[in-house]
Amino acid sequence: MPSIKDVAELAGVGVGTVSRVINNHPTVKLETREKVNAAIKQLNYIPNEVARNFKMQKSTMVALLLPSIWHPFFSELAYYIEDELDREGYKLMLCNSGGRPDKELYYFDMLNQNKVAGIIGITYNDIEDSVSTDIPIISIDRHFGKKITCVTSDNYNGGRIALRELVNAGTKKAAYLATYSNAYSEVELRKKGFIDEAEAQGIKYMIYEELDTVFDDDRYFENFFQRKEHQDVDGIFANTDLLAAKYIDKAKQYGLRVPEDVKVIGYDGIQDNKLFHPILSTIRQPVEKMARTSVKLLIRKIEGETLDQEIFRIPVVYREGETT
Amino acid sequence: MPSIKDVAELAGVGVGTVSRVINNHPTVKLETREKVNAAIKQLNYIPNEVARNFKMQKSTMVALLLPSIWHPFFSELAYYIEDELDREGYKLMLCNSGGRPDKELYYFDMLNQNKVAGIIGITYNDIEDSVSTDIPIISIDRHFGKKITCVTSDNYNGGRIALRELVNAGTKKAAYLATYSNAYSEVELRKKGFIDEAEAQGIKYMIYEELDTVFDDDRYFENFFQRKEHQDVDGIFANTDLLAAKYIDKAKQYGLRVPEDVKVIGYDGIQDNKLFHPILSTIRQPVEKMARTSVKLLIRKIEGETLDQEIFRIPVVYREGETT
Numbered sequence: 001m002p003s004i005k006d007v008a009e010l011a012g013v014g015v016g017t018v019s020r021v022i023n024n025h026p027t028v029k030l031e032t033r034e035k036v037n038a039a040i041k042q043l044n045y046i047p048n049e050v051a052r053n054f055k056m057q058k059s060t061m062v063a064l065l066l067p068s069i070w071h072p073f074f075s076e077l078a079y080y081i082e083d084e085l086d087r088e089g090y091k092l093m094l095c096n097s098g099g100r101p102d103k104e105l106y107y108f109d110m111l112n113q114n115k116v117a118g119i120i121g122i123t124y125n126d127i128e129d130s131v132s133t134d135i136p137i138i139s140i141d142r143h144f145g146k147k148i149t150c151v152t153s154d155n156y157n158g159g160r161i162a163l164r165e166l167v168n169a170g171t172k173k174a175a176y177l178a179t180y181s182n183a184y185s186e187v188e189l190r191k192k193g194f195i196d197e198a199e200a201q202g203i204k205y206m207i208y209e210e211l212d213t214v215f216d217d218d219r220y221f222e223n224f225f226q227r228k229e230h231q232d233v234d235g236i237f238a239n240t241d242l243l244a245a246k247y248i249d250k251a252k253q254y255g256l257r258v259p260e261d262v263k264v265i266g267y268d269g270i271q272d273n274k275l276f277h278p279i280l281s282t283i284r285q286p287v288e289k290m291a292r293t294s295v296k297l298l299i300r301k302i303e304g305e306t307l308d309q310e311i312f313r314i315p316v317v318y319r320e321g322e323t324t
Numbered sequence: 325m326p327s328i329k330d331v332a333e334l335a336g337v338g339v340g341t342v343s344r345v346i347n348n349h350p351t352v353k354l355e356t357r358e359k360v361n362a363a364i365k366q367l368n369y370i371p372n373e374v375a376r377n378f379k380m381q382k383s384t385m386v387a388l389l390l391p392s393i394w395h396p397f398f399s400e401l402a403y404y405i406e407d408e409l410d411r412e413g414y415k416l417m418l419c420n421s422g423g424r425p426d427k428e429l430y431y432f433d434m435l436n437q438n439k440v441a442g443i444i445g446i447t448y449n450d451i452e453d454s455v456s457t458d459i460p461i462i463s464i465d466r467h468f469g470k471k472i473t474c475v476t477s478d479n480y481n482g483g484r485i486a487l488r489e490l491v492n493a494g495t496k497k498a499a500y501l502a503t504y505s506n507a508y509s510e511v512e513l514r515k516k517g518f519i520d521e522a523e524a525q526g527i528k529y530m531i532y533e534e535l536d537t538v539f540d541d542d543r544y545f546e547n548f549f550q551r552k553e554h555q556d557v558d559g560i561f562a563n564t565d566l567l568a569a570k571y572i573d574k575a576k577q578y579g580l581r582v583p584e585d586v587k588v589i590g591y592d593g594i595q596d597n598k599l600f601h602p603i604l605s606t607i608r609q610p611v612e613k614m615a616r617t618s619v620k621l622l623i624r625k626i627e628g629e630t631l632d633q634e635i636f637r638i639p640v641v642y643r644e645g646e647t648t
Contacts, residue, residue, distance in 0.1 A: 061417075069393065070403035070596075079394035082420050086427070093385075094418040096406050103410070245599035272394075275569040276600035 002043040011039035014304075062298065063093045063107045065121035070096075072270040073285070074122070077140070080291030081120060088299055090117070097123065111135065118298045123183075136301040138294045142185045143311060149301065151294045152186040154313040158283040159193025161318050162237040162265045163203070165281070169263040169324040171235025173204040177224070177247060178239040179212035186311070190239050190267060190283075206233065221250040234262050241266035241280050248278060248323065264323040271321075279321035286314045326367040335363035386622065387417040387431045389445035394420075396594040397609070398446070401464070404615030405444060412623055414441070421447065435459065442622045447507075460625040462618045466509045467635060473625065475618045476510040478637040482607040483517025485642050486561040486589045487527065489605070493587040493648040495559025497528040501548070501571060502563040503536035510635075514563050514591060530557065545574040558586050565590035565604050572602060572647065588647040595645075603645035610638045 008015045013032060020028050021036040028036075039045070062085055066074045082092045093116060097103045104123050110116045118136035139150045159176075166174050176194045180187075191207065198205040206229045210220055224230060238244035244266030248258045258264050258278065269284030293312060300307065332339045337356060344352050345360040352360075363369075386409055390398045406416045417440060421427045428447050434440045442460035463474045483500075490498050500518045504511075515531065522529040530553045534544055548554060562568035568590030572582045582588050582602065593608030617636055624631065 064418075068403060069406065070400050072396065072399075075396075075399035075402075076394050078399075078418065079392060079420055082393065082418055086419075092418045094388075094402070094406055094416045095410075096403055242597075242599075245597075249599050271600075273566075273569075275566075275573050276595075276602070278600070 002045045004045070006043055007036065007039045007045050010043060011035045060090050061093055061116045062090050062295075063095060063110065063116045063119045063121075065095050065097045065104055065107055065119060065123055067099055067122060068096050069094060072272070073268050073287070076270075076272070076287045077291050080288045081295055084292045084295035088295065090295075090299070097121075111137070118302050120294050120298055136298055138298045138301070140290065140294060141187055142183065149297055149307055149309075150186065150311045151290055151297065152311065152313055153283075153285045153290060153316050155186050155189035155316075156193040156196075156313075158267060158316045159190040159195075159237070160197040161193075161316065162190075162267070162283055163194050163197040163201070163205075165265060165318050165320075165324060166235035166237060166263050167201060167203055169235070169259070171203070171263050173206070173232050174198060174235040174237060175206045175208055175224075175230065175233045176237050176239070177243055178209040179215075179220070179243065180209055181212050186313075187239065190237075194237055204232075206230065217246055217250075221247065225250075225254055236262055236264045238264065238266050241268040241270045241282055244280055244282070244323070245278075258323050265318075266323075269319055278323050281321040281324040282319050283316050284319045286316060289314050326369045328369070330367055331360065331363045331369050334367060335359045384414050385417055385440045386414050386619075387419060387434065387440045387443045387445075389419050389421045389428055389431055389443060389447055391423055391446060392420050393418060396596070397592050397611070400594075400596070400611045401615050404612045405619055408616045408619035412619065414619075414623070421445075435461070442626050444618050444622055460622055462622045462625070464614065464618060465511055466507065473621055473631055473633075474510065474635045475614055475621065476635065476637055477609045477614060477640050479510050479513035479640075480517040480637075482591060482640045483514040483519075483561070484521040485517075485640065486514075486591070486607055487518050487521040487525070487529075489589060489642050489644075489648060490559035490561060490587050491525060491527055493559070493583070495527070495587050497530070497556050498522060498559040498561060499530045499532055499548075499554065499557045500561050500563070501567055502533040503539075503544070503567065504533055505536050511563065514561075518561055528556075530554070541570055541574075545571065549574075549578055560586060560588045562588065562590050565592040565594045565606055568604055568606070568647070569602075582647050589642075590647075593643055602647050605645040605648040606643050607640050608643045610640060613638050 004015055004018050008018045011018065013036060017028065017032060018036050021033050064078060064081055066078065069075055069078055078094065085092050095103060095107055104121070107116065107119060111119055120138045120140065122140045123142060137148050139148050141152050143150045163174060174194070176191055178191065191209070195205065195207070208224050208227070215223070236244070236247055238247055244264050248264055251258060251262060256262050264281065266280045266282040267285070269282050271279060293314065297307060297312065328339055328342050332342045335342065337360060341352065341356060342360050345357050388402060388405055390402065393399055393402055402418065409416050419427060419431055428445070431440065431443060435443055444462045444464065446464045447466060461472050463472050465474070465476050467474045487498055500515055502515065515533070519529065519531070532548050532551070539547070560568070560571055562571055568588050572588055575582060575586060580586050588605065590604045590606040591609070593606050595603060617638065621631060621636065
């Protein structure tokens with residue numbers, strides 16, 4: 001019994017093209033259509049309806065891997081990714097990987113089996129060895145090897161802008177606050193931008209970061225406030241909004257007022273209304289643009305295009321709140 | 325060429341059973357297995373691998389329809405639904421319907437075509453005519469006909485508890501604040517509980533609700549504050565946390581302090597940390613339990629079970645914040 005693959009081979013086209021011909025897809029060239037139809041006739045190929053349905057389903061499903069949808073940054077991102085996929089006729093499969101490599105690998109396996117057309121993922125595991133080259137995967141924030149395209153906010157400039165705005169608000173000594181995971185991520189560049197701008201401006205600064213699995217919040221901030229070099233810090237750049245909000249909460253317990261004693265800038269822009277306080281001054285991630293760009297690039301990869309760029313960095317803006 | 329359907333007919337079982345036999349699913353009885361294998365042999369049926377994959381995919385995909393994943397209540401719900409589906413070996417397809425009936429109907433169509441095994445949905449459109457009976461659909465909050473199972477928080481008791489807690493906090497006259505859509509929803513019962521408890525306690529109250537499409541926030545609150553019966557209101561039960569937060573924001577502009585002049589209770593429990601203020605006093609929806617219950621009921625429906633109950637109401641609790 002001839003398969004769709006046999007037809008594709010005989011016609012000298014991809015399986016996707018045969019599928020499009022069978023389904024009367026309008027974009028197939030007349031010449032290609034004739035070649036495929038000739039192959040179908042020669043092999044006496046009968047398109048199996050279930051197989052056809054499956055093929056159609058395969059080509060319209062994109063998996064989104066996130067640590068957790070229950071986080072305002074990720075849910076906003078997922079919102080726009082679904083919206084853009086919908087415009088393009090694709091469906092979204094959602095996976096909270098929760099940092100579990102086995103769950104992520106399961107979806108990579110689905111991709112290899114053609115059960116999903118592509119993957120958009122925020123992953124912090126070392127999955128590079130598990131993925132083959134030139135596959136339709138877009139990574140957000142995490143920069144892998146050359147073959148996995150990465151979409152990210154302009155973290156480096158975000159760090160520079162944050163330092164500059166702290167100085168504008170009167171900061172004399174700035175601290176960079178972060179937790180980090182073992183996997184290298186573009187997020188690291190927030191620190192680099194912060195340092196480079198501090199050096200360029202001749203501003204005093206300190207770096208405080210801890211592995212995210214080692215400390216709880218209380219210990220994290222206790223250690224920070226006990227450091228000698230912390231004493232004259234009057235400006236904070238926290239590498240996420242959530243960390244900025246936690247700092248502000250803890251600082252109160254140490255008798256520090258924000259923004260009177262310390263200016264604070266976060267990163268993300270997770271607050272989508274002005275009803276809850278403090279409204280954070282923050283480097284706003286261009287979430288909508290990152291989402292739509294990721295989908296557009298993924299579809300180009302699904303369609304077999306080789307992208308000329310490895311990392312796509314989307315500009316960020318500073319949004320002033322009540323904490324500077 | 326014999327199809328899986330032919331095998332199922334000859335063996336006198338469903339297509340799903342044939343699929344389970346082919347895939348060595350452990351739950352098939354030996355007797356059934358033998359019948360199916362005999363039919364496969366007699367018809368000389370060759371299971372098509374693509375068809376098999378498709379069948380397997382069909383049975384493990386559940387669609388989640390939400391107005392928007394970019395809302396803390398829905399993203400928490402989606403988080404637990406995905407987690408429970410994952411435990412059961414199912415995958416989640418996500419759709420922001422945005423209140424668009426065409427998008428919702430598309431997924432109902434996928435269900436009819438067996439491309440998804442079931443649907444969990446929060447929908448506010450009149451889709452009842454479009455869905456057949458006894459199909460694997462679970463509705464959250466929205467109560468349809470007898471054949472669509474509904475999972476919801478105990479809205480009625482939530483309304484009663486809210487009124488009681490307002491009175492405990494010193495309220496002499498309470499107002500119920502809401503916006504509503506045209507589709508009937510279980511959410512309406514929050515009002516009924518509020519009224520019944522106010523009557524039972526002999527407390528003065530007023531009801532203020534507007535169609536959600538008619539007014540913007542400014543007009544909505546302007547109209548409320550201008551009402552004569554509003555003058556001596558000193559307790560508010562808003563039917564969502566977001567509405568409660570908006571009220572508090574507007575009340576400030578009218579010189580009203582919360583909780584000194586007015587006590588405020590919301591509904592949902594969307595705040596998952598204590599970093600942003602005001603921390604709302606609220607009726608907390610049992611989101612995790614609602615999510616896991618919905619999945620468990622859906623799977624029972626997918627497996628052909630008829631549920632003996634139409635509406636499943638999960639108990640709520642009062643969570644005190646800074647606004648009472």
